[in-house]
Amino acid sequence: METIAFYLFAALTITMFTYTVMSSQALFALSSMAAGMIMISAFFFLLDADFLGVVQIIVYTGAVMALYAFGMMFFDTTRAVKEHNTSKIMVLTLSTLAAVLVIAIVTMPLIADNIGAVFPEPAGVDNPKAVGIVLFTKYLVPFEVAAVMLLVAMIAGIVMAGKKMDRSLTKMKEEEITMLRQEETLQKVTL
Numbered sequence: 001m002e003t004i005a006f007y008l009f010a011a012l013t014i015t016m017f018t019y020t021v022m023s024s025q026a027l028f029a030l031s032s033m034a035a036g037m038i039m040i041s042a043f044f045f046l047l048d049a050d051f052l053g054v055v056q057i058i059v060y061t062g063a064v065m066a067l068y069a070f071g072m073m074f075f076d077t078t079r080a081v082k083e084h085n086t087s088k089i090m091v092l093t094l095s096t097l098a099a100v101l102v103i104a105i106v107t108m109p110l111i112a113d114n115i116g117a118v119f120p121e122p123a124g125v126d127n128p129k130a131v132g133i134v135l136f137t138k139y140l141v142p143f144e145v146a147a148v149m150l151l152v153a154m155i156a157g158i159v160m161a162g163k164k165m166d167r168s169l170t171k172m173k174e175e176e177i178t179m180l181r182q183e184e185t186l187q188k189v190t191l
Contacts (some may be wrong), residue, residue, distance in 0.1 A: 041053040
């Protein structure tokens with residue numbers, strides 16, 4: 001039965017992510033990506049890693065997909081993205097900082113191998129509690145770095161979305177909204 005379930009979930013996962021890549025509609029791609037993330041959690045449940053399966057659903061399907069959905073609402077997904085990096089020093093600084101963070105995240109568990117003597121794992125602890133103890137002792141620095149990186153990404157998304165909101169539909173007259181919609185329709189037709 002496990003073999004049948006594995007092949008079924010494998011086929012569904014590949015199908016969902018293939019549709020994510022091949023779809024031209026952003027909403028359909030986002031929905032199929034969420035379904036693919038749920039199918040990945042099925043593999044954890046098959047391996048009796050219930051905690052990881054639930055975390056996969058909550059974190060990826062819930063939080064990350066909601067973040068993508070908010071990003072899609074703020075940005076025009078049909079327009080081509082044009083980047084203007086005028087400052088090479090800024091690019092070099094951010095790249096160096098990212099490389100240092102990656103090295104720190106990779107090396108912290110290696111450095112923290114001896115932390116088990118300081119924080120011994122108590123006997124008779126169930127799986128989620130043991131995961132919490134290890135996460136907040138041995139892997140505390142990578143956990144906090146990941147939290148800071150997600151916070152910076154969220155703030156950057158909000159700032160970039162705020163720059164796009166130069167017109168408020170609630171403050172416009174009905175004629176202006178009609179003209180704006182006609183311009184958008186003309187732009188889509190010409191593309």
